[in-house]
Amino acid sequence: HCCGLPFSSKGYEEAGEVAARRTVDRLWEWSRGGRVSVFTDSSSCAFALRGCREALDPGRRERFDRLRLLDGIEAAADVLLPRLPARRRLRRIVLHPVCSAVKLGVVPKLEAIARAAADDVVVPIEAGCCGFAGDRGILFPELPRSATGPEAAEIASVESDGFYSSNRTCELAMTAATGRPYRSFWELLEEVSRSG
Numbered sequence: 595h596c597c598g599l600p601f602s603s604k605g606y607e608e609a610g611e612v613a614a615r616r617t618v619d620r621l622w623e624w625s626r627g628g629r630v631s632v633f634t635d636s637s638s639c640a641f642a643l644r645g646c647r648e649a650l651d652p653g654r655r656e657r658f659d660r661l662r663l664l665d666g667i668e669a670a671a672d673v674l675l676p677r678l679p680a681r682r683r684l685r686r687i688v689l690h691p692v693c694s695a696v697k698l699g700v701v702p703k704l705e706a707i708a709r710a711a712a713d714d715v716v717v718p719i720e721a722g723c724c725g726f727a728g729d730r731g732i733l734f735p736e737l738p739r740s741a742t743g744p745e746a747a748e749i750a751s752v753e754s755d756g757f758y759s760s761n762r763t764c765e766l767a768m769t770a771a772t773g774r775p776y777r778s779f780w781e782l783l784e785e786v787s788r789s790g
Contacts, residue, residue, distance in 0.1 A: 595613075595616060595617040596613040596616075596617060597614060597617060597634075597638075597639040597642035597643045597646070598610035598611060598612075598613035598614035598617070598642055598646060598649075599638060599639065599641075599642035599728065600728050600729070601613060603727065603728055604728075610649070611646075611649035614642070614643070614646035614650070615646075615649065615650060615651075615654060617643065618643075618646065618650060618654055618657065618658055618661070619654070621643075621661055621663075622657045622661065625662075627657075627660070628657070628661050628662065631662040631664055631669070631673075632661060632662065632663050632664065633663070633664035633665065633666050633668070633669035634663075634664075634665065634666060635666040635760075635778070635780065636666070636760070636761050636762065637665050637666070637667065637692050637694035637695040637698065637700070637760045637761050638692065638693075638694040638728075638761050638763075640663065640664065640665035640666070640694065640698060641665075641694035641697055641698055642694075643663050644663055644698070646658075647659075665694075665695065665698055665700050665760070666760060666779075666780065667695060667698075667700040667703050667704045667707065667760055667779070668700055668703055670703075670707055670779065670780070670783060671700075671703035671704075672703070674783070675706070675707060675710055675783075678783065678787050679787055680710055680711065680786050680787060681786065681787055681788065681789055682786055683711060683712060683713060683786065684711055684712040684713070684755040684756060684782075684785075684786065685712065685713055685755050686712060686713065686714040686715075686716065686752075686753065686754050686755055687708055687711065687712040687714075687715055687716070687754055687755055687756045687757070687758060687782065688716045688717075688718070688749055688752060688756070688757045688774075689704060689705065689708055689715060689716070689717050689721075689757075689758055689759065689779075690718075690721055690724070690757070690758070690759040690764060690765075690768050690776060691704060691717065691721055691759070691760075692724070692759055692760055692761045692764045693722075693723050693724075694761065695760050695761075701717075704760060704779060705717065707779055707782070707783065708758065708779070708782070710786075711782050711783065711785075711786040712755065712756075716749065716752055716754065718745050718748045718749055719748065720744035720745040720747070720748045721745050722741070722745065723741055724738050724741055724742050724763075724764045724767035724768055724771070725737040725738040725740060725741025725742060725767065726738045726763045726764055726767035728763065729763070731763065731766070731767050735770070738767035738770065738771060739770070739771060741767075742767060742768060742770075742771035743771070745771070746768075746771040746772045749772060749774075750772070754774075756777065756782060756785075757772070757774045757775065757776040757777065758776065758777055758778065758779045758781070758782050759776050759777075759778070759779065760778065760779055762778070764776075765777060765778065
């Protein structure tokens with residue numbers, strides 16, 4: 595199911611609202627009426643879902659208000675990290691906080707996850723929007739290339755054991771900009787907690 599952002603971000607407000615309503619209906623069902631927390635592994639989807647309340651009719655709003663919608667960063671930091679054994683640590687990692695994580699206010703939790711996994715965590719001063727904008731970066735690669743220039747230049751000489759973020763399309767943009775493989779912070783957690 596879709597949060598609606600791919601439609602609304604292109605100006606197709608009605609299509610975005612239809613997608614959001616359908617997803618809220620399924621989330622209500624899947625969460626057993628709001629009894630089970632829901633999290634998404636993409637910060638942009640979490641941001642869009644949290645902001646879709648106004649597009650809902652009164653009945654759906656009532657259900658929506660009973661849902662506990664978490665960004666994956668929150669779920670990892672608050673639920674998983676306290677229970678996860680860190681079997682090894684990395685020396686240094688670089689983070690790219692995506693726009694939606696900034697808007698959600700979860701970047702400190704992303705940094706806490708990173709600090710649990712590495713001795714040194716680099717968040718570039720020039721970190722900002724990657725410019726990928728959903729699928730726009732595929733259609734117009736000059737957008738992310740331009741948007742990521744300062745951040746890519748800042749970390750060009752940084753030696754790191756890994757590069758991490760919380761949205762796949764942003765990871766694609768940063769990988770293209772830097773020539774370094776950006777991966778999900780979930781992979782970081784799996785890597786440092788793996789036994790053997």
